[in-house]
Amino acid sequence: MTRPTLYLTNVASLRTPNHKGPRDGHLTIQARPPHWARGQGRVNVLAPLGALEPLMLAAIEERKSGEPTYYAMLRYRAAYEHHLAQNNLAPWRLGVVTDDDFGFVQDGDTLTCTCAKGVDCHRRWAAPYLVKAGWSVILDGEEVTV
Numbered sequence: 282m283t284r285p286t287l288y289l290t291n292v293a294s295l296r297t298p299n300h301k302g303p304r305d306g307h308l309t310i311q312a313r314p315p316h317w318a319r320g321q322g323r324v325n326v327l328a329p330l331g332a333l334e335p336l337m338l339a340a341i342e343e344r345k346s347g348e349p350t351y352y353a354m355l356r357y358r359a360a361y362e363h364h365l366a367q368n369n370l371a372p373w374r375l376g377v378v379t380d381d382d383f384g385f386v387q388d389g390d391t392l393t394c395t396c397a398k399g400v401d402c403h404r405r406w407a408a409p410y411l412v413k414a415g416w417s418v419i420l421d422g423e424e425v426t427v
Contacts, residue, residue, distance in 0.1 A: 284417040285372045285388035289404045291421075292318045292393045299422040302389040308377055310404060311394045312337060318395050322379035324386060326368050327407050329361060336360050337403075344400070354401050361403050362410070370407075370414035 288302040289310075295301050307320040310327040312334050314320075329337040336357040343353040375386035386392070396402035398421050408418045408425045418425040 284415060286417040286419060287386065287411060288389075288391040288419045289408055289411075289421070290391065290393055291398060291404075292395050294398065294421065295391070295393070297422065299419065300391075302391045302419075304387060304389040304391070307391040307393045308386065309394065310392050310407070315395065318393065320393060322377040322382075322384070324375055324377055324392060326370065326375060327365075327392065327403070329357075329403055333357070333360055333364060340401075358401065358403075358406055361406055365407060365410040370411055370416075372415050 286302065288300065290297070290300040292307070295307060301307070305321075309318060309320045309323045311318065311323070312329045314323070336353070339353040340357040343350065372388070373385055377384045377386055392404065394402060394404050396404065405420065408420045409427045411418050412425050412427045
């Protein structure tokens with residue numbers, strides 16, 4: 282049986298070959314996406330919401346400081362990965378919330394955030410968890426293997 286495929290990338294790379302799936306549009310995995318990055322809905326379980334949000338904000342501030350200790354980023358990552366491990370990320374279980382509806386992530390969907398390629402980012406941390414849950418994952422144009 283073929284695994285359904287998810288594409289994870291940043292919004293800036295949506296036109297880059299192999300970074301976007303075949304389905305139209307994209308879905309955000311951000312807690313506070315700018316209006317131009319909202320896409321067609323949000324995958325809440327992959328977004329740093331609730332108790333994760335202040336940890337994310339502290340990590341972003343730390344990264345912007347110019348002299349990061351990485352303490353805030355490590356704390357955020359540990360909490361986010363714990364969150365992922367506690368949730369069902371299997372195909373046909375990831376919910377998508379839109380302005381007026383609820384659905385599920387589909388084979389070929391693209392999940393985005395606005396973090397630059399190559400930086401510590403929750404889309405990178407989520408990728409191996411999604412593979413372990415049964416998805417084939419293309420992260421920034423490269424297949425993820427676990």
